[in-house]
Each structure stands twice: as C-alpha cells, then as structure tokens.
Amino acid sequence: xxxxxxGVEALRTALARAAYTSNGIADRLxxxxxxxxxxxxxxxxxxxxxxxxxxxxxIRVFICDQTEPEAAVAAALAPLTVAEALAGGLVERHGxxxxxxxxxxxxxxxxxxxxxxxxxSRPGRPLHSEHVLGIGGATQTLIGAAVRRPVETALDLGTGxxxxxxxxxxxxxxxxxxxxxxxxxxxxxTTAALNGQDWELLRGDxxxxxxxxxxxxxxxxPPFVVGPGTTTHVYRDxxxxxxxxxxELAAAAPGLLTEGGxxxxxxxxxxxxxxxxxxxxAGWFAGTGLDAWVIQREVADPxxxxxxxxxxxxxxxxxxxxxxxxxWFDAHKVEAIGFGIVSLRRAGHADxxxxxxxxxxxxxxxxxxxxxxxxxxxxxxxxxxxxGLLDARYRAxxxxxxxxxxxxxxxxxxxxxxxxxxxxxxxxxxxxxxxVLALVGGADGRLPMRDQLALLAAAHDVTPQELAxxxxxxxxxxxxxxxxxxVTD
Ligand SMILES: C[S@@+](CC[C@H](N)C(=O)[O-])C[C@H]1O[C@@H](n2cnc3c(N)ncnc32)[C@H](O)[C@@H]1O
Numbered sequence: 001x002x003x004x005x006x007g008v009e010a011l012r013t014a015l016a017r018a019a020y021t022s023n024g025i026a027d028r029l030x031x032x033x034x035x036x037x038x039x040x041x042x043x044x045x046x047x048x049x050x051x052x053x054x055x056x057x058x059i060r061v062f063i064c065d066q067t068e069p070e071a072a073v074a075a076a077l078a079p080l081t082v083a084e085a086l087a088g089g090l091v092e093r094h095g096x097x098x099x100x101x102x103x104x105x106x107x108x109x110x111x112x113x114x115x116x117x118x119x120x121s122r123p124g125r126p127l128h129s130e131h132v133l134g135i136g137g138a139t140q141t142l143i144g145a146a147v148r149r150p151v152e153t154a155l156d157l158g159t160g161x162x163x164x165x166x167x168x169x170x171x172x173x174x175x176x177x178x179x180x181x182x183x184x185x186x187x188x189x190t191t192a193a194l195n196g197q198d199w200e201l202l203r204g205d206x207x208x209x210x211x212x213x214x215x216x217x218x219x220x221x222p223p224f225v226v227g228p229g230t231t232t233h234v235y236r237d238x239x240x241x242x243x244x245x246x247x248e249l250a251a252a253a254p255g256l257l258t259e260g261g262x263x264x265x266x267x268x269x270x271x272x273x274x275x276x277x278x279x280x281x282a283g284w285f286a287g288t289g290l291d292a293w294v295i296q297r298e299v300a301d302p303x304x305x306x307x308x309x310x311x312x313x314x315x316x317x318x319x320x321x322x323x324x325x326x327x328w329f330d331a332h333k334v335e336a337i338g339f340g341i342v343s344l345r346r347a348g349h350a351d352x353x354x355x356x357x358x359x360x361x362x363x364x365x366x367x368x369x370x371x372x373x374x375x376x377x378x379x380x381x382x383x384x385x386x387x388g389l390l391d392a393r394y395r396a397x398x399x400x401x402x403x404x405x406x407x408x409x410x411x412x413x414x415x416x417x418x419x420x421x422x423x424x425x426x427x428x429x430x431x432x433x434x435x436v437l438a439l440v441g442g443a444d445g446r447l448p449m450r451d452q453l454a455l456l457a458a459a460h461d462v463t464p465q466e467l468a469x470x471x472x473x474x475x476x477x478x479x480x481x482x483x484x485x486x487v488t489d
Contacts, residue, residue: 001189002088002102002114003080008193010080011090015194018054018076021110025063028055037063062104065121067097103134107163114191115161119314127313130183133160133235138266141297142221143167144366145341147262147375151216155256157206157249157265158222160235162188165199172217175199178209181234206245207252214258220249220265225309226337228328233313242332243269246342250284250292257290257346264343264371270329271299271336278356281338285354291347293374295359296340302329305337343371353378355480361427370426377480384486386472390453394475394484395445399423402437420483428481436474445487449475 001008015021019028026034033044042064049056052068057076060066073091074082082098085091092101103115115134119127133139142164154172156164158179165177165188177199179185185201192199202209206222222238222245229241238245246267253263271277277296285292300308306325310316328334340359363370384392401421406413418437421429432440435456442452450468457467478484 001193002090002186003084003190005193007080007084007088008190010084011077012194012196014054014077014080015058015104015106015112018058020055020058020062020106020112022106023109024055025059025106028059061091061098062100065100065117067094067099069097073098105135107135107166111166112191112194113161113163113166114187114194116187119312123314127233128183129232130181130234131313132181132184132187135161135163138221139163141341142219142264142266144368145343145371146219146264146368147217147343147372148368149372153215153258154217154219155210155215157218157220159188159201160184160221162191162199164219164221166191166195166197168217168219169197169199176202176210176213176215178202178204180205184234206248207256210256213256214261215256216258216261218253218256218261218263218265220263222249222265222267224266224268224339226268226270226305226334227309227325230324232315236309236313243267246281247284250288250290250342250344253290253344254288254346257344259346259348262343262345262375263290264341267294267340267342269338269340270332270334271338273333273335277336277338282354282356285344285352288344289346289349289352290344291349291352291375291378292345292354292356293343293371294340294356295343296338296357297360298339299336299360300339301336302326302334341367341371343375345375347375347379347382349382351382359426361429363426364424373482374480377482380486381476381479389472389475389479390450390468391448393445393448393487394443394479395487396440396443397422397424397483397485400440400483403429422481422483425482428483430481430483435471436478439471439474440478440484443484 003011029045029048033048036044045059045064049059052072054076057068057072061068061073070082077085089101091098100117103117105113107113113135116128116132118134148171151172153174154168156168156177159165159177160179162177165175168175177188182203185203189201223234223236224245225236226243229239231237231239246269249265257263269277269281281294306322307316310322315321401423403419403421404415405417406415417431419429419431420440438456453467453471454464457464
C-alpha cells in the first residue's frame with residue numbers, strides 16, 4: 001500500500017470527519033461551484049473555501065490543486081501525520097507549503113479513489129512509466145457497460161486505481177483484481193483499504209495470475225492502444241503489436257468464465273483498407289464457443305488517434321514519435337481505429353451468436369442494463385427456435401416512433417423512406433420496408449406472429465409458408481434489438 005494500514009485508517013478518519021465526499025463537497029460548495037469544478041473552473045470553489053477549515057483545505061489541495069500552508073494541511077489530514085502523507089506521496093512540498101502529490105478523488109456517494117495526477121496538473125513533468133490512471137472517459141465507459149447482476153466471483157484485469165473493483169464489490173461476493181504493475185497494485189490496495197473493501201490482489205501479465213481459475217464476471221479496461229507494440233506507459237501500451245490484445249483477451253475468455261459467466265472489456269481495433277472491420281473483429285471469437293456482442297462506439301482517423309494518445313502522456317510535441325506511429329499505420333494499411341466494448345458470455349451452446357455492430361448514437365445510460373437485456377433476448381430466441389418465434393405474440397417497444405420522408409408529386413405524397421426509431425435505451429434507428437412496417441404496426445400483443453403473417457399473406461397474394469420463411473429472420477432481428485417484445489402474459 002502507499003500508506004501503512006494504520007495510515008490508511010487515519011486518512012479515512014480524516015476524510016470522513018471532514019465530509020470530503022462527493023455529497024459533502026457539493027453541500028459545502030453549492031451547485032454553481034460544484035458545476036465549475038466539473039469544467040475545471042475552480043474560481044467559485046476557491047472563493048467558497050477561503051476559510052481553511054479541514055474540508056476547505058482538502059478541497060483546495062486535492063480538487064483545486066492549490067498549495068496551502070503546512071499547518072492547515074496537517075489539521076485537515078490529522079490523525080494522518082504530514083510525515084506519513086509525504087512518505088506515501090499523498091502530498092509534496094511546494095514553495096513554502098504543501099500541495100497534492102496524488103489524485104485523491106471523492107467518487108460516487110462516499111468512495112475515494114487514489115490515482116496519479118493527470119499530465120495536465122504538472123505540465124513538463126514526465127508521466128511515470130507505471131502511471132496509475134485516474135477516472136477518465138474510458139474508465140467510465142466500462143463502469144457504465146458492466147452487467148451489474150449479483151455474482152459469486154468477479155475479476156478486474158488491469159485494475160490500476162481499483163475503481164472497477166470498487167464497483168464489482170457492490171454485486172460480487174469475492175473480487176479479484178490483477179495488474180502487471182507493482183505500483184498500480186499499491187494504489188489499488190490503498191483504494192480498497194480506504195473504502196473498507198477487501199479484494200484479492202495479484203500481480204502478472206493479463207490472465208497469467210489467474211490461470212486455471214474461473215469467474216462469473218470479468219471486466220477489463222486494458223492498455224488497448226493500437227500501434228507498433230512500443231511500450232512507454234503501461235496504462236496505455238500493452239506491448240502487443242496492433243490490436244492483438246483484443247484478440248488475446250477473446251481467446252482467453254472461454255478458460256476464464258464459469259458456465260453462464262460474462263466478460264466485458266474495452267478494445268480498439270484497426271480498420272484495414274480493403275477489409276471489413278466487423279468481420280476482422282468477429283474473427284477474434286471464432287472457435288471460442290462464446291456469445292459475443294461487440295459495439296463500436298467511436299472511430300478515429302490515424303492522425304487524430306496518434307495526437308490523442310501522445311497528448312494523453314504529454315508527448316504531443318515529439319514529432320519523431322508521431323511520425324513513427326503514423327508510418328506503422330501506413331505500412332499496415334490502417335485507415336481508421338475503432339473503439340468499443342466487447343461483451344462475451346459463456347452460454348454453453350453449440351451455435352454461439354457473434355454480433356459486431358456500429359452503435360455510435362447517443363444511448364440512454366447506463367449501458368450495462370441494455371447489454372444484459374441483449375443476452376437475455378438471445379436466450380429467449382434460442383429457447384424458442386424458428387417455430388416458437390412465430391407462435392409468440394409481440395408488442396412494439398414502448399414509445400416506438402415511425403419517421404417518414406416523403407416527396408410531394410402529382411399524386412400527392414410519395415414516401416421515400418421510413419425509419420423506425422427507439423426513443424429510449426439504445427436509440428436504434430432503422431430504415432424499414434413495407435413488410436417490416438406491417439409486422440411492427442400489427443404487433444399489439446393480441447395475435448401470434450404466425451396469424452399476423454397469414455393475414456398479410458392473404459392480402460399480398462403469397463402463401464403463408466413463403467411469408468413465414470421470409471419473415472422469420474426479420475422477426476428475430478426485431479426481437480434481438482428490442483424493437484418488438486414477446487408478450488408473456
Ligand atoms: C487503462 S488502465 C485501466 C485502469 C482501471 N482499471 C480503469 O478502468 O481505470 C490499464 C491497466 O492495465 C494494467 N496493465 C497494463 N498491461 C498489463 C498486462 N499485460 N497485464 C495486466 N495488467 C496490465 C496497467 O498497469 C493499468 O493499470
């Protein structure tokens with residue numbers, strides 16, 4: 001740990017006593033200053049904390065990144081001593097006072113997460129090669145995407161600050177967290193102790209420390225950045241060439257999961273000129289026997305991607321690094337890089353479903369419930385088979401919208417395009433043809449789909465069998481996306 005067990009307990013006492021929690025800070029500062037902090041505008045917060053009581057001092061030091069007199073910091077951290085805080089790196093001397101040495105972030109209702117300060121806090125100071133990442137966008141993406149159902153065992157691969165493990169402990173009886181970095185594990189152990197949690201912490205490369213063990217839920221925000229395989233910062237670089245880490249995790253998944261278990265990880269994948277990116281990524285799961293749902297949330301061009309990741313570690317000014325990285329992309333015909341979430345489930349079926357799709361629209365958070373529901377719908381489809389699918393009754397999703405584009409002609413409006421739009425959840429929009437329009441329009445929960453199709457067949461002069469064959473995969477797709485829902489009553 002970064003502090004002794006007694007030191008962590010002392011820090012916890014100090015933070016709790018001062019009410020240095022998300023809610024305590026919001027109560028103290030009010031909405032305007034709290035909103036300012038979210039935008040890195042500390043002016044209102046600094047005004048509201050001019051009297052250096054313990055909470056004000058903690059806010060000024062750890063949130064507004066101010067240097068404060070040693071006596072005030074000592075009073076705020078007591079019973080943790082300044083000597084212990086300096087030795088643990090929590091604070092550092094600066095001018096004639098003390099300032100933050102680490103990111104001590106109040107998180108969720110009453111948690112604290114320890115991480116390194118971001119590069120923007122100490123411009124010019126190179127990031128440690130084992131820099132421990134704070135709670136950034138990718139971290140939050142995985143937090144939101146994780147399926148939060150009660151489980152016995154959960155694993156966080158590449159735990160860093162331990163923030164994913166904190167969440168896992170809310171719905172898993174036992175939490176294991178691993179990291180290749182000894183330094184990261186010290187941070188994670190401190191985060192766990194500070195929040196009164198107890199996780200098994202193991203050091204090693206990816207799945208090596210848990211070889212032969214299985215878990216009900218595995219989450220990982222790995223070092224997914226794609227490039228030539230150069231490793232300068234362990235939070236970002238896996239040492240694997242290209243997007244191999246995504247494939248490696250997929251290959252490891254069957255051996256990591258209990259029956260029915262779920263694994264979710266963030267990944268980047270390359271879009272190679274002349275190749276279908278989706279087929280490429282789907283290939284990662286061939287032979288795993290797992291159901292897989294991969295959603296691509298963002299796509300970046302190589303230049304923007306390299307700039308983003310060089311800025312992330314404060315190396316944006318180094319033209320050689322950027323050039324070498326871009327040359328590698330050129331040599332490998334990489335025209336873009338996708339970012340997304342991989343969700344896998346060991347369903348124990350001979351015919352796993354592998355779906356790789358673009359889901360770049362804004363979705364209703366959190367995503368985790370939608371991902372769990374997607375796997376539930378796969379179970380339902382599998383359990384009902386092609387026949388059962390047509391025997392069921394369906395209702396269109398609540399609030400489902402139909403949007404039409406039409407052109408005015410001599411005969412009045414001529415419809416050019418019809419789009420179904422889900423206003424909630426994943427907010428799918430799909431262009432549809434008249435058959436789908438009729439199927440969804442008739443889904444009022446009363447008639448089995450087979451009878452609905454028979455009526456349509458009679459109206460369009462085709463046999464019910466022909467229509468049923470054509471409609472089966474369409475109905476399955478509508479169920480998979482939750483556009484129509486089976487009626488169970
Ligand atoms: C992007 S950070 C994620 C940290 C944290 N889990 C989160 O969600 O914010 C990736 C983490 O993986 C660790 N890591 C890097 N390479 C690894 C490897 N080969 N095996 C295990 N962990 C690794 C890093 O030390 C770092 O803590």
